[in-house]
Amino acid sequence: xxxxxxxxxxxxxxxxxxxxxxxxxxxxxxxxxxxxxxxxxxxxxxxxxxxxxxxxxxxxxxxxxxxxxxxxxxxxxxxxxxxxxxxxxxxxxxxxxxxxxxxxxxxxxxxxxxxxxxxxxxxxxxxxxxxxxxxxxxxxxxxxxxxxxxxxxxxxxxxxxxxxxxxxxxxxxxxxxxxxxxxxxxxxxxxxxxxxxxxxxxxxxxxxxxxxxxxxxxxxxxxxxxxxxxxxxxxxxxxxxxxxxxxxxxxxxxxxxxxxxxxxxxxxxxxxxxxxxxxxxxxxxxxxxxxxxxxxxxxxxxxxxxxxxxxxxxxxxxxxxxxxxxxxxxxxxxxxxxxxxxxxxxxxxxxxxxxxxxxxxxxxxxxxxxxxxxxxxxxxxxxxxxxxxxxxxxxxxxxxxxxxxxxxxxxxxxxxxxxxxxxxxxxxxxxxxxxxxxxxxxxxxxxxxxxxxxxxxxxxxxxxxxxxxxxxxxxxxxxxxxxxxxxxxxxxxxxxxxxxxxxxxxxxxxxxxxxxxxxxxxxxxxxxxxxxx
Amino acid sequence: xxxxxxxxxxxxxxxxxxxxxxxxxxxxxxxxxxxxxxxxxxxxxxxxxxxxxxxxxxxxxxxxxxxxxxxxxxxxxxxxxxxxxxxxxxxxxxxxxxxxxxxxxxxxxxxxxxxxxxxxxxxxx
Numbered sequence: 001x002x003x004x005x006x007x008x009x010x011x012x013x014x015x016x017x018x019x020x021x022x023x024x025x026x027x028x029x030x031x032x033x034x035x036x037x038x039x040x041x042x043x044x045x046x047x048x049x050x051x052x053x054x055x056x057x058x059x060x061x062x063x064x065x066x067x068x069x070x071x072x073x074x075x076x077x078x079x080x081x082x083x084x085x086x087x088x089x090x091x092x093x094x095x096x097x098x099x100x101x102x103x104x105x106x107x108x109x110x111x112x113x114x115x116x117x118x119x120x121x122x123x124x125x126x127x128x129x130x131x132x133x134x135x136x137x138x139x140x141x142x143x144x145x146x147x148x149x150x151x152x153x154x155x156x157x158x159x160x161x162x163x164x165x166x167x168x169x170x171x172x173x174x175x176x177x178x179x180x181x182x183x184x185x186x187x188x189x190x191x192x193x194x195x196x197x198x199x200x201x202x203x204x205x206x207x208x209x210x211x212x213x214x215x216x217x218x219x220x221x222x223x224x225x226x227x228x229x230x231x232x233x234x235x236x237x238x239x240x241x242x243x244x245x246x247x248x249x250x251x252x253x254x255x256x257x258x259x260x261x262x263x264x265x266x267x268x269x270x271x272x273x274x275x276x277x278x279x280x281x282x283x284x285x286x287x288x289x290x291x292x293x294x295x296x297x298x299x300x301x302x303x304x305x306x307x308x309x310x311x312x313x314x315x316x317x318x319x320x321x322x323x324x325x326x327x328x329x330x331x332x333x334x335x336x337x338x339x340x341x342x343x344x345x346x347x348x349x350x351x352x353x354x355x356x357x358x359x360x361x362x363x364x365x366x367x368x369x370x371x372x373x374x375x376x377x378x379x380x381x382x383x384x385x386x387x388x389x390x391x392x393x394x395x396x397x398x399x400x401x402x403x404x405x406x407x408x409x410x411x412x413x414x415x416x417x418x419x420x421x422x423x424x425x426x427x428x429x430x431x432x433x434x435x436x437x438x439x440x441x442x443x444x445x446x447x448x449x450x451x452x453x454x455x456x457x458x459x460x461x462x463x464x465x466x467x468x469x470x471x472x473x474x475x476x477x478x479x480x481x482x483x484x485x486x487x488x489x490x491x492x493x494x495x496x497x498x499x500x501x502x503x504x505x506x507x508x509x510x511x512x513x514x515x516x517x518x519x520x521x522x523x524x525x526x527x528x529x530x531x532x533x
Numbered sequence: 534x535x536x537x538x539x540x541x542x543x544x545x546x547x548x549x550x551x552x553x554x555x556x557x558x559x560x561x562x563x564x565x566x567x568x569x570x571x572x573x574x575x576x577x578x579x580x581x582x583x584x585x586x587x588x589x590x591x592x593x594x595x596x597x598x599x600x601x602x603x604x605x606x607x608x609x610x611x612x613x614x615x616x617x618x619x620x621x622x623x624x625x626x627x628x629x630x631x632x633x634x635x636x637x638x639x640x641x642x643x644x645x646x647x648x649x650x651x652x653x654x655x656x657x658x
Contacts, residue, residue, distance in 0.1 A: 471547030478550055484558045487551055487567060492574040494548045495591050498539050499584020 010103075011280060014059035034061070034092065058096055058107040062280060065089055065114040090115050090145065094152045109259040110280065112149060116256045119145050146252040149259075153239040241321045245313055249306040254328070261327045303336040304348055308355035311345075315373035317366055317409065345378070349387045352378060357391060360398040365407045372402060372413035379420045384428050384438065388421070389445070395421060396449050400466075404459035415461060422469045430476040443482040446473065451489055455497070467497055536637050539586035548590065552597055559602065568605045569615040572598060576619035579626060579642065585635055592641035595619055599648040606652050620649045 034057045068085075090112070097108040119141040242258045310332060313325040333344065345352065356378070359371035375395075382388065388395065399421055402414035427433045428442035450473075454466030474490065477483050483490075539545065558567050575598070578591035599606060599616075606616040623646045626634070634642075 467544065471543045474547045474550050474554075478554045479557070484554065484567065487554060487558065488570040488574055491548065491551050491571050491594070492578070494544055494551065495575065495578045495587055495594065496582065497544055498542075498548075498586040498590045499582075 010059045014063045055103050058104050062107050062111045065111050109262050113256045113260045116145050150243050154243050249309050308352045312374050315370040317369045353391050357394050365410050369410040369413045372417040375417040376420050400457050400462045403462045426472050429473045440482045447486045536589050568602050572615040572619050576622040580622040589641045592645040595645040596648045
């Protein structure tokens, strides 16, 4: 029964069981059995729902949670969603999130997002329950959910943490078969309809599924605890990165927005599953306030405040984190910003540059490298007078500092960033490309920086870059009067730098040739060899 | 070969450009104090510079500047003192360090000595 792994099958089964649960008052029993198996770890083999796959539990829990959003849907008893049920569902999803299965993790992420969505909708009622439980008056159900999720994602022992986000693979034969579920008369299906001693719940599910137009068949052996062959490569960094982002931006919604965007199961990308995905995928959870009077503009302003952080996160050097952050960025821009991405970046370019400069001084190499990569992408086509000139000193000095980083990849990123910055500086000093006033002010600002900070820097890369920049600026701005007063200094430094190509050791040796018994010819040959090699 | 390599570098190109820009400077600055400042820097590089390429370039630059702008270096001009200083430095290197310097450097400094002597000769006349 390969098709039991397909999306349509799982969701149709979940819908069917949910329908039966509502009418047959079996849902509470089912939930208790799921809790016993998942939280307590007890196995109920061949009895009731214990033989079912955990992915089926997840689907059923997701459908249940999704239906609880509607205020007219009651669960078992005729009363609104209780805090107890809310908490039980949340704990179940968090427990299942640790399963080493991409499908289960995706569904759990969606379920948690639905619960967070509900926590906003029924905030007052659930908050009162939480206050009664905790004995305080300032408990907030949204924060309660966020803390629980963050705690599960980051604070537990590594072995108990969820497996984390993984790079999506391609749909395999096992996972891609979704169309066969609609084929009720396939030979494979006919061979499996003769199972005896079937669970009543399963029989009811089959009947309910038939009403939905899907022919479900259950074979007990098929639902045993099969060994998972699809082991997920472990990578915990995505959740910890998102949790850090939440702390930086002070926006809980970011976490749930990322969870709602996660699509690890390759079957999610199949065209045949898009309608299913649209129906069950997590709600869009980003919304800063519950107030009805919040306007779109107010929300947009709030979004704009966190955009520099998101822009920086978009360039995370980790290949696993980066696609998620790019998705997050695109979603935020598309949802809340009416302008084109480039236009909004233009509007907030000062904020972005300020934030990225701060990140260049971060203690974490990932932050420094991401800031360099972000600058490399951000600076081209930006305005010299708005984005660069007001921050020139900080940009140049911070860039030179990162050029001397301990990590190779960070140094390479810094070199790319500094090349972009140097291109800007060269263009600003070129009277052909910039107006005379810009060239004058640029030369007055740039030449002292190069002479006083760049050429005496400890890093050879920084010195080389500055020398190259200086020679380019001299070449392009020879007709400008502003450079004239710097000529003696520049000539002196250029003369001193002529020997910079040769190693300092050999330069020292030339003063001690007699003592070292080396002839000038031998020293010259050594210098040439050092330059050639 | 070391000298050829340094002279074919972008730094030498930038240095040549700077010396050409000096021509524009004297159009606006009639005293040409900048020429004397540059000569002072170059003479100290000839005397105390580290590295063969540096000292050769400094000597060659002195030759270029003296030949291009002699009227700003003669007696009575703003560059008189710096010319004297450069001459003293060149003579000191040729007399005191002659045995310790490379042939290519000796040739360059001798050229600078010749160029500066011409100016001094004019002063003397």
